[in-house]
Amino acid sequence: MIFIKIFKKIFSRMSLMLLLILIEIGAIMTGVVFLLNYWPFFSIELALVHVIVFLMVVNRKGPTELKTPWIITVLLLPILGVLIYAFFANHGLKSKYRKITKEISNEQKKHFDTDPETLKLIKEKETTYSSPFEYLSHSMRYTPSSGNKVRYYSSGEEFFPRFKEELKKAKEFIFLEFFIIDRGKEWNEIHQILVDKAKEGVEVRIIYDDIGCAGLLHSYYPKILKKEGIKCFRFNPFIPLLSGIFNNRDHRKIAIIDHHIAYTGGMNLADEYANDIVRFGYWKDSMIEIQGPAIDNLIYLFLATYDLSRNKSSDYDKYLGYQYERYPENSIVAPFGDGPSPFYGNEVGEATFINMIESAKESIYISTPYFIPTDNLKSAILRAGYRGVDIRILLPGIPDKKAVYKMALRYVNDLVKAGIKVYRYNEGFNHAKMIVVDKKIAFVGTINMDYRSLVHHFECGAIFMNSKAVDDAYDDLLDCFDHGEILTKENTKLSVMSSFMCSLLNIIAQML
16 A cells, blocks of 8 residues: 555656656756857857846846845856746746736726725724725725625534535536645535536536646546536646746635635645544634625636636626625625736735734734745734734644744744744644734635745635624634644754754745
8 A cells, every 4th residue: 555655656747747847957957068068159158148047036026035035046056046047936927818817907997996985884993904905905906895794614624514515505606716626525525516516507617726736636637527517727737847937826715606605715625624534633724604795806816717727708797796685794804816926916915914913903813834924024023023912823733844834933033032922733733824813803815924825826815804703713713822832942943954954945935
């Protein structure tokens, strides 16, 4: 059995793609060495390429902290650095995507605009916490709406049974967008429901990330689903060619059923998220369920990614502008998306988090599996700590990526000095991405506090207030802290080698 697993890993699609990339890099390096030895003028041309790439890096848009590692890499590794830059850096859209991207943007302008009444309601209820909603509305056209109902799920055991029951009720359409889909108990049951619904005439659309599922689903899996009446696309299909565009993955988790109900949060469609199987101890995660006008934001996000994946525009008028039932709970919700430049003009998730943190008066509770924050985000957290806000951060007890976890530990001492408490979730792996501020406003979504989520990936989430779901999220985090171990200088001490390796990784963290 062990040999079979090893054999499958060695010959998995992901392993073969990495092998092909290494072969490609090796061939390029061999060609460069050959030309340097047998063509004297090539060294001049290579130096010219090096200078051009260096100038490209220096003139890139964005914060200095994102450019500095590239500058160091290109300067220290003239040939290899150029290849690394060619593969890992995002150089913009493929030309074939430019037209559809413009069409998607025009649809957003057509269907979404600032809602002064909702913003007025937010200020009337809690003026202190209006800034994140105003930012999303004015700068990104992610319109907050009132009249919603929000439900919070603290585990996969709570979420999956409810989700499958709601799928069975679908009458018009089901939209699913997930980073990972893995065949097992949960997906097999969901898959059968989708097949049954497609036979009933329900429109079923699915997007999954190609690299996220590279070791789990065959590249021809969308064709299998198509035969079953399900429209499915792989996001940004990966081919082993040196191109930075493949560094931008679809990390979103969105499920929409008719205009009735929608979900987003940290859970993928795989058994570990429901704790049907054990990978890293107990899998702690969260999702929210939204009913009401805020569903339109998630429909737009789904259609935008779906259309980008198939390079064809949907009929947005068919799905947006629906007259939703307004719920007595009257929750204010703003679902939003984030993504890399040039798809998005700025780091939406980072700016939203900073707005939330700066609005805090009493407490900021944060849950994240990976903590490698940007300079701006780290500064905002430290400023809040120094002004006396009760800040608590929950990290995994059993991490899935040990190197990333050790990098997070390097920030602990700086945080502790500012009075911030960092906890290790002793029950297992904490995968939830959440922020609760003053028990008044909360975020639940897919955005980790690391550069991959904040800069490179396509992400989503929702901020919400005036809802019992805020209280439930707050209470859930309190319970997690009670089941956690507070981190100190003593119990997070790294070995000399680990500390050195983390320092090196930290230099390139912004690039990955």
